[in-house]
Amino acid sequence: MPGIFRDAPFGQICRMVLGPQVFPYPDEKEGFQFPVPESEKKKSVSIHGDVERAEPDENSLSPPSGSESESKSDHQSVSWYSDGDLENPQMWSTAKKTFTFFQICLLTFSVYSGSAIITPAQPVFIHIFGVSAQESSLMLSMYVLGYGVGPLFFSPMSEVPRLGRNIPYFASFTLFIIITAVTSRVSNFPGLVVLRFLQGFLGGPVLATGGASAADIFSFPKISYGLIFWGGAALAGPALGPLLAGFSVPLTTWRWSMYELLILCGFSWLLLFFCLPETNADFILLKRAQRLRRSTGNEKLRSESEIKQGNLQFLNLLGGYLTTPFLVMLRDPSIAFINLYTGLIYGIFYSFFESFPIVYTQIYGFSVGITGVIFLCVIIAFIFGGSTYLCLTKFHYEPYTLKYFVGSPEHRLLPGVFAAFIAPFGIFIFAWTSREDITWVAPTIGIVLYLSCVFILTMCIFIYLPMSYPRYAASLFAANTFLRSAVACGAIHFSQPLFNNLGIGKGCSVLGGLTFGCFFGIFAIWKYGDKLRARSTFAQVY
Incomplete structure (x- = not known):
């Protein structure tokens, strides 16, 4: 604690x-001593106190274990003290x-x-x-x-x-x-x-x-x-x-x-x-x-x-990280499509905030408060989608990772291919069952089906993005967040005239058709994403 x-x-x-x-940290306490490999124990150095020690020669590296020799840049590498170092978050x-x-x-x-x-x-x-x-x-x-x-x-x-x-x-x-x-x-x-x-x-x-x-x-x-x-x-x-x-x-x-x-x-x-x-x-x-x-x-x-970055100025370093989200989208078409597709499914998700009052307040006569309760169906969708992906992880992807480690990033997209195929059917169910003569449960089932698929798709994308370029994980998530938020922002405004002019049925069918069309894009990335990544100029720089 x-x-x-x-x-x-x-x-x-x-x-x-x-x-x-x-x-205080352990290395700030009196009598702290570097843990070193067995072969280097005679050269261990006590930092605090009057512990008798042998001085290392100029080429020896006394600090943390795992460091075998002085770096080519004449620096001594500070790493974890042991494989079980409790300061290591993992x-x-x-x-x-x-x-x-x-x-x-x-x-x-x-x-x-x-x-x-x-x-x-x-x-x-x-x-x-x-x-x-x-x-x-x-x-x-x-x-x-x-x-x-x-x-x-x-x-x-x-x-x-x-x-x-x-x-x-x-x-x-x-x-x-x-x-x-x-x-x-x-x-x-x-x-x-x-x-x-x-x-x-x-x-x-x-x-x-x-x-x-x-x-x-x-x-x-x-x-x-x-x-x-x-x-x-x-x-x-x-x-x-x-x-x-x-x-x-x-x-x-x-x-x-x-x-x-x-x-x-x-x-x-x-x-x-x-x-x-x-x-x-x-x-x-x-x-x-x-x-x-x-x-x-x-x-x-x-x-x-510090060794890797050398004397690189902070502003130059920060500038490189700030431009990475744009560079990766411009230079890797698979990442660009993934971000745009995420934007589409996110935009449809936010369009529900405009369609819900039409369906549940105007058609079914629910109050504002009860309409808000309908959003609990998202929790049900999370239970279905999360349980499905949890089982996939437990029984397939974890053994796959232990055997192949990273393996193919595209292999992680396979559940998303099936989810992308099924998701439009959830939209169509919501679209064509939102009628007075059909119980409100029916369109709600469509929402649950769609959002369950969205959750599985999102999980696949969250895994795929950092696996593609692990070093730039936060930048990749930043680019993805920007694209999906920009599309969602537009969806909030175009969904109102879409539903008012075409109605819920036809309006949602347009969105369902777009979603089904993007299924072929996800399928193509699963099939050919490794080839696209190999040809991307960003991958060559990375």
């Missing part, structure tokens, strides 16, 4: 203000991993729920501000666009070893809460639109960095288990947002949607501040190298990330 407090923002701030004697106990990743999922859920939590208030905005239905939808679309743009600027920073994951998490989420508090008190429509965009913009880095954090904590064969729950949080957030505010807004004021978001995010922030440890291995080792340089006076000690 002290280790969790020490590595969380709270502990790091305490160490900065009060000194390293508060929450060596944490199951309880610590679970608690840490629960916080990341909660942060993801909190930010995502902020998107649709305001939708029950859209009719209120039409009344009190005198705006059209399209203008009122800006409350949702600007937030969605914002959390697509935000990761492009902030999330790649989490790939910079000098920043780690917690600095982007803490900075962006704190600003997100501040902007949410301001949004809850604004009294003019243009101000609300701008602030809703800023809310999404500042919350976006939290969303795009979660997948990279999962890769930090879980070993490769186990990462799918973490991503299943992270994906569930991402899916449940927008779906349960209307439920959170569906009963309070009609009875009080639209501001309660923001108050409820503040309560949820306030609890998430407290956990983040006091209990979320750093998960980026490069950042942890960089900080270890800095501590060892201070305690030993040996300026040759460097972490691997």
